[in-house]
Amino acid sequence: MLWWIVIVGMLCSLPLAYTRHQTETSANQVEFVFDYRDLLDIADVQTNPQNFVNTELKNMKAAGISSMAVYESTLGEFKESRRIEMYNSRDAAMLTQTLGNPSENYTYVLFADNQTQQKLEPLIQKTFGDLQVGVKPWSFKNRNGLIIQMSMDDAAIKAMDPDPITLQMLKDQGFQIVVRLANRRPFHTNEMDILLKQFHSYGVKRIIVDGNEVPGYTEEDTEVNLNKMADLLNKYGIGLAAIELLKEPQKGFSTLAKQTNYNVVRLHSFTEKDGEKLTEPLKKAELADRVQGVSDRLVLAVKDRNIRMVFLNARPVKSLDKGKLVDPLSSYYAALQGKDGAIPRIQDVGFTLGQAEAFEVQTTGWQKIARFFLLLGGLSLIVWMISFFLPELTIVFFVVGLLGLVALHTLSANLYAQGLALATAISAPSVAVMLAIRSVRSGVAAKWKSGLAYGLWQLLRTSLISCLGIVYVVALLNHVTYSLVLQQFRGVGMLHLLPIAIVGVYLLFFSENNTYKEKIANIRQLLSSYISVLWIVIAGVGLAAVYYYLSRTGNEGQASSLEKLFRSFLENTLGVRPRTKEFLVAHPIFVLGAYLSVRYRHAVYLLFIGVVGQLSLVDTFAHLHTPLHISLIRIFYGLVLGAIIGLVLIAAWEILARSWKRWVQPQLSK
Template identity: 85%
Template sequence: MNLYQTWNNPLRNILWWFVIIGMLCSLPLAYARHQTETSANQVEFVFDYRDLLDIADLQTNPQGYVNTELPKMKAAGISSMAVYESTLAEFKESRRIDMYNSRDAAALTQTFGNPNENFTYVLFADSQTQQKLEPLIKKTFADLKVDVKPWSFKNRNGLVIQMSMDDASMKVMDPDPIALQMLKDQGFQIVVRLSNRRPFNTNEMDALLKQFHDLGVKRIIVDGNEVPGYTEENTEMNLNKMADLLHKNGIGLAAIELLKEPQKGFSTLAKETNYDVVRLHSFTEKDGDKLTEPLKKVELADRIQGMADRLVLAVKDRNIRMVFLNAHAVKSVDKGKLVDPLASYYESLQGKDGAIPRIEKVGFTLGPAEAFDVHSTGWQKVARIFLLVGGLSLIVWMLSFFLPELTLIFFVIGLIGLVGLHTLSANLYAQGLALATAISAPSVAVMLAIRSVRSGAAAKWKSGLAFGLWTLLKTSAISLLGVVYEVALLNHITYSLVLQQFRGVGMLHLLPIGIAGLYLLFFSENNTYKEKAANVRRILSSYISVLWIVIAGVGLAAIYYYLSRTGNEGQASTVEKLFRSFLENTLGVRPRTKEFLVAHPIFLLGAYLSVRYRHAVYLLFIGVIGQLSLVDTFAHLHTPLHISLIRIFYGLILGAIIGIVLIAVWEILTRSWKRWVQPQVSK
């Protein structure tokens, strides 16, 4: 036992140094991530060409409408057009062909049709169109083993496809070669949306990608739920071939953010292309519809500004390098006509406080989106050892607040467990250790602040304000230890591209609160385990009044509201959204509301009062929300590091200012009470 204590007691003091050494060794890895995030600064605005055709199809002069809008889009900063794989339906919509079923063809030619025939009849718009499209159509249906025969009517050539029109109009073929050439001639960069709706054939895909390469295509967007080449069998082989073909033709991928489900095979294809991937933000038709509603000018201007804010935020805060714009026309009963959001889009991009000037102002340029140049360091392998020991030390340090006698046992068991976990799964090890350190750091930080009050160290300070500011700074610095480990352990490019998610972050929002609360209630006093157990029994056997039930209900409601505001699904009121927009536009980076408006000010007030009142430590405890929020900010791994650093800096500065205001208000109220109210009460 004496031998154990000889090792256990010094270890508790050494843990701190292990944590510091691990942090210092982690900094080069964090810097490598920063270099990666700043290696690509071109932003590409893409419009859905099919949507433009859909809107044009409702106009009196469809082709004229397209020719009018394309220059407007280019002037607004939309430099790219997204072109899909073609269908007969799309050729019809773009006026390349006319299409009829057997009954309509018979009526057109004034002949008696075969009642047992249900074919598709196609007429080309002119001979030039026929020259471009006929080989494409014939090949598509020949591959489907469907007979295609020539047909003509009134000097217009066409085809008869022996398949029903509903079925034939959906069959996928190569993108419209006429549209591709027209868009290239007008100076647009072409982005192709490619699906997995056709059987994967290496030679045909190679020829198609070669055609794209010759047109200057730099990137494809997967259309549908599966990447080209994904099959139930031989998936890995096909995806390897697809990746080789993409690499051969200098074409990369775009990853659409916030999809309900990942596209099947995308992560594998991204890996095989050496992560030649950019993140894409989609402004959907539903989003565009909000700009076509019957609104007052002021309301429309607010929504246009909201769109601009959203696009700037996506680029600046979420590593978005491609913005994909969708739109469609809607019937406006109030206006008595068809309306579309295109004019509002142009205003949002280039108007007053438009998205593009603001994006350029913060250092980005317009151009084809480029993948990050992934930076690495030779220090990585060595740093892994220090990360393991330092991260484990931080976790054990947290546990030692509760069971200091078992520090050595925790360290040995943890070391064996982490080594075994790394052997089993390097990814699971990295995520598990990152999450554990992220939880431990704010917990330790707040528990140390609580200990300084319980031990009487706070009472020795002459200035409550100085103690409060020092404690806020020190506590935040300790919390940021967890950030360095989190960033270093999860510095792979897949996290920046959100091809891999940091799992279990929800635990970060609750566990530090529970850990710090448990310490405050049962372990912060310098008493024996027997006394601690007696304290637990006393609390559990206490009678519960209606007041306690009400307080518990309010507490549960507060926890529910807190959780509802956490993560991407969190909801915010209109007023709060306006406030957020004001902060974003004023400061450039918006600090987190719960930090600078709630947690940091209350923490500072609690620390200030703790110099005189020991029970003020409960106000200090509320600050754990702000501390875990600091760490959680960096759990958004798609947000650039410098943005997160600015965000927490603003949060601390504004939180300290508001906290000082609270202290001033407290002093005014207490002094007024002593001067005016207490004498009256004593009488």
């Protein structure tokens, strides 16, 4: 009965999985953005800054960088872009050859020309007027300027609206504009309305939050201000970009995302520190490898992690080896459009270049009906796992679990979905491997005439049962917030350990057809056994294996440079990289164990290693920001390659076994 309820629940879940597939394939435009402020920083150390900026803008356009990110302006940025000259009181006195006032520490500004003054003076006047800082006219040698009654260091970093001259210039050159907007200024609805209206006139479709708080996030009236900010974003059709791998979520971002109907795209940031690795003194071959690594990284981000906006940063670096200042711009162009460049490869897999667009969230009327079957099917899968240990209490666990899940859903729908998804993800691979072990213990395996056929069949059967957990995880967590990583699937670390522990306990104490009295006696015998040095060595090896296994798990997992090279080879050869622990370790050993189980019952312990591969199948789909079709291809490659390597292990076993019987055993019997 549990088995059939699980199957019905799975079938009812498939439409929800399909709507997720529709959602994550609804937007395929990828936008490459460069930080315009970084371009100014690099230009500032050149002989002819303005000419350098114009040349590099053309180079970027040719390389496929179609957008520029601009920030809220500062006097420091105006100075860097040669719009103004800026002096403190002492420098101004020296410039004008007058005696300065020793008690004065003001900021003196000179505009580059009258046109620049017309554009920037109202901006500066308003900014410092809002700060209640005195501003008065000043001029020197027929150039107009201002005196700002604030120290130069302080005045240089005060935020104001983005430079309108830069915005118009970039628009005229055909660049899309992405604005980096901070929460450093007081939030006023009318002023933000005017600012966003201005952005809209320049074709801005998306803003990137600059800092830890979204505009409108305040200590008081936060919800009211965020709702007003969201209304303004909706009014002008402007969305957000969610920066991946942030240490902490930006405060208020989830609220803005929800209120804008998830008009959000995922952004991958290639930082200044990343760019510096391309400016180090390297041989041509080494630099080419790093450029290829950048290309691979960008392709992987777009293809495997639903990234739709790539943000490139750079800065000038002093190179003592070359005796000059260098930058990574030429390497960026090579990574994008050179040999095996990122952009042609991204286009080859079905993406196009253009303004990043948010996913169109697909829904289905089946959702409400499916929830009921998801509840029953998921609970049945969990109880099915428990029944391997306490079959007499199956009905009790089902009733108690049903009441508990209903209560949890009433308390928190999100906690219910994540909790049930995690429990089914743990249960499915556990049940799958325990059924394989039961097949051996009960003698079913021994009835097969072909160990090879049994090994391959057992891998297929076990993997299909594990895939039940995949369908439940995808259906329960099909909300777009998981694809955008605005919500994370919590407790995935338990998925990497609990199935191993559950199957291990079952194999040692519950897989034999014993009474509870005999099982308790076996446990007591194990606990009272004398510990030998061999046991200690085995335990040490086991702990080291567990530590290594955990060190390889998750986003923070460590890998050697040789392994990274191997991963890159697989990715570039197959298009989608299968998981190493699946096709090189778990699946092959599982096939070998199943093959040997037909003749040797103790080979069942090799099947236990297969649980790592089975939980990995489910864990692949726990990466909810990865498109479904990519995950499906990944596990397919893992199973096929794992089966092939398993056949190689079987052949090696047969060669060794027959060699032993033919040559070694006769010698030992003498």
